[in-house]
Amino acid sequence: MAVLITGIGELTTNDAELGKLRDAAVVVDGEKIAWVGAAADAPDSDERIDVEGRAVLPGWVDSHTHLVFAGDRTTEFEARMAGKAYSAGGIAVTVEATRAASDEQLAANLRRHVDEAAKQGTTCLETKTGYGLNVEDEVRSARIATDVADEVTFLGAHLVPPGADAESYVDLVCGDMLDAVAPLVRWADVFCETGAFDEAQSGRVLKAARERGLGLRVHGNQLGEGPGVRLAVELGAASVDHCTYLSEADVAALAASDTVATLLPACDLSTRQPLAPARRLLDAGATVALASNANPGSSYTTSMAFCVTTAVLQMRMTIEEAVWSATAGGARALRRDDVGVIRPGARADLQVLEAPSVTHLAYRPGVPLTAGVWRCGRALTSCFAAK
């Protein structure tokens, strides 16, 4: 069934040829976009939805979350806001709670957060394992994630579990754990950071994952300059995430590569770190994505709009750059071309704002502007009646 969405005051397509359109319309047929153009030229359709001058853009592509978890870290957050420094070790608290939770509890918690994100416009979401940290709990986390998320990443190398020896644990990750999890996931990731995994250990994990056919992602340069970005670029990772502390060599390496720099502003704020140097990356020619890093410790938000607002107001990205990075940039970080874009043939993932333009995402910070969300051609939330 073809549905015409018309009366679009401003249509952000992220398509090089279509660009930004005024007085536009989109035809959704089944799960895909069938037509994009001027409202006056729109073809006949079975149903018609008039959004009365509002802005339409692709649904958010959140390329970095950790939502297979149980438990709560409010106390740690309170301590941090009272002046205590963030460290990677807090992850262990969530590991304990996740191991103790049932499959049903983990699945329900994941579903609740994915639904929360969808209501705010997120239509494609990546999530990771990494709170199991043993073969059994990593496998079960991956299995639960694949039922719900668009993209799943193995992050067995999130933290050395308390009491374990780092080298022996890396052996386990590179061996039995990857053997068991690799068939369930598309990506592997490593937390390359002081207090987590060093360069040699991170390199071993990434190479072992690549040998099993997985795409690579890296958590790097979050708490200080380090080898994460260099390693990600050398090994051809799709994305290196955080990038809060970058040397000139890191920026140059990213600009010269296909590796996306994924910035996580909500995490930088929640850990009282400086915001990532988006302007340096963009001015050098690197590809930038914005993601939520939704997780119970360092960034407990599913709001991509908050990330976009922060990127514009505080990281000096333009509205267009920030919106692109949170949609097409996320798709690039996941090496996908069917999401984050509104053009014929793309997945019908789009959101309507309660505003005439995407500028309002930064102009009206904190105001919920989601008026309608379609994912795979299906209305998830909409205040518009079809006629």
Ligand SMILES: [Zn+2]
């Ligand atoms: Zn993360």
